[in-house]
Amino acid sequence: RGAPILIGLVDDFRVDGRWRTAGLHGVIVPHEHLVSAHASAGSETLVEIAGPPVATTLCSEKTLTEHKQELNLSETPPLLLVAAEGMHADTIRSLAFQLTLLEEAAVIAFHTGDDGERSALVREAAASYGLQASLLGPVVNIADYYGAADLVLADACDLALFELLQTARPVVLVGNERGTARSAFLSDLAGVVRVSDVVQIGAE
Numbered sequence: 001r002g003a004p005i006l007i008g009l010v011d012d013f014r015v016d017g018r019w020r021t022a023g024l025h026g027v028i029v030p031h032e033h034l035v036s037a038h039a040s041a042g043s044e045t046l047v048e049i050a051g052p053p054v055a056t057t058l059c060s061e062k063t064l065t066e067h068k069q070e071l072n073l074s075e076t077p078p079l080l081l082v083a084a085e086g087m088h089a090d091t092i093r094s095l096a097f098q099l100t101l102l103e104e105a106a107v108i109a110f111h112t113g114d115d116g117e118r119s120a121l122v123r124e125a126a127a128s129y130g131l132q133a134s135l136l137g138p139v140v141n142i143a144d145y146y147g148a149a150d151l152v153l154a155d156a157c158d159l160a161l162f163e164l165l166q167t168a169r170p171v172v173l174v175g176n177e178r179g180t181a182r183s184a185f186l187s188d189l190a191g192v193v194r195v196s197d198v199v200q201i202g203a204e
Contacts, residue, residue: 060147067147077105078150083164085113087155089121091175095153096125108133111142165192
């Protein structure tokens with residue numbers, strides 16, 4: 001039996017020099033713009049593109065209008081949906097306060113899925129700041145809510161982020177400590193708005 005073939009799977013958008021010195025035969029990167037960065041070391045390491053994988057739980061062929069009609073939101077103010085499942089606790093608290101400062105009327109909902117800890121945190125923060133918001137737990141038709149959203153606020157480290165981008169709804173990435181490389185990449189190449197300081201969310 002010969003020597004094993006070593007393949008590196010890059011699961012983020014940060015170019016780390018350690019990949020070049022790990023003695024790998026090949027590297028799999030999530031986007032074509034990372035190929036040259038990983039191949040620039042002058043080695044014979046093979047660089048291929050695969051991913052990021054995208055599920056279809058939130059994807060739908062319906063239009064924004066059709067989604068709003070199904071949820072009886074056609075005559076309501078715009079829907080602002082916070083993808084709060086797994087979101088940093090400090091970010092949730094800051095958002096709960098900042099959203100009370102909106103100058104325009106909006107229907108606000110936090111999606112926490114089956115994350116009981118985040119659900120409790122959202123309830124606590126909303127009550128503390130007097131924020132009128134709905135809480136979406138493990139909703140069966142969650143794709144309809146994302147499809148009906150006029151704006152989605154999400155953490156750059158959200159596991160469903162690329163799935164969110166496939167919904168074609170406007171997405172704003174919030175939070176300043178996690179997912180810096182990913183959020184910077186998406187801001188530069190995918191037109192995603194990035195707000196590192198949640199205090200500035202109203203201005204954006």
